[in-house]
Amino acid sequence: MNDSTAPFTFIGRIRSMRYAIAGIGELLVSQHNAWVHAAATAVVVCLGLIVGVTPIEWCVLILAITTVWVAEALNTAFELLCDVASPDFHPVVKKAKDVAAGAVLLSALGSVAIGLIVFLPYLARWL
Template identity: 35%
Template sequence: MDLKDKQVGKNKSFIASLKHAFRGIVTVFKEERNMRSHLLSAVLSLVLCWLFHVSTVEWFMILFCCFLVIIIEVLNTVVENIVDLVTGCSYHPIAKKAKDMAAAAVLIAASFSLLIGCIVFLPKLIELF
């Protein structure tokens, strides 16, 4: 029996992997209020890109920021769930540090995205007035 045979829960097909991944996306959007806020911000940003006819580079920057924040929020949720699983949802100072640092990653990504949004959209908004 080789190592491959001992792997438990390994997906049998690419389609099964996709189903699990989509289930994860649905779960994080259903269960995480912040993820829904990030999605709303991303949609608003993309609508603004369309309305202001931004350049290809600006589209790329905004899309990058949208996906970056969503990815980091998913990872933050993973960290929170693992910490809760390991600690049994009881308080532990190291668990708090791990959760705080994961939340900090989201804050940093969101702040970066806000800065990029200001760089792209403020000049266009100023032109309107």
């Protein structure tokens, strides 16, 4: 079915949101790394509230958090598609999955760097 010709409807947008929320739920239920990301997100938000980061710092932190979550979601979707396309081991599929996992790692490392840049000055004042 070609949805590009379907008219815009409010009900259709709500249905799309339900699918997206179901996808996030699947990510949280099926991916252990998502639990790590959820814990890290909670720590960053709590620490940000405790130290009183500025609005600009919140924007940077939210962007970093979102980047990691998006990378994890895309990696999960990619892995699921790879598993369907090639249920048996294939070295190229392994490489593709490794690259996708590497993208998550890169986004997480970048987010850690951002967190250190934002939080170290606040934490240094307490020491």
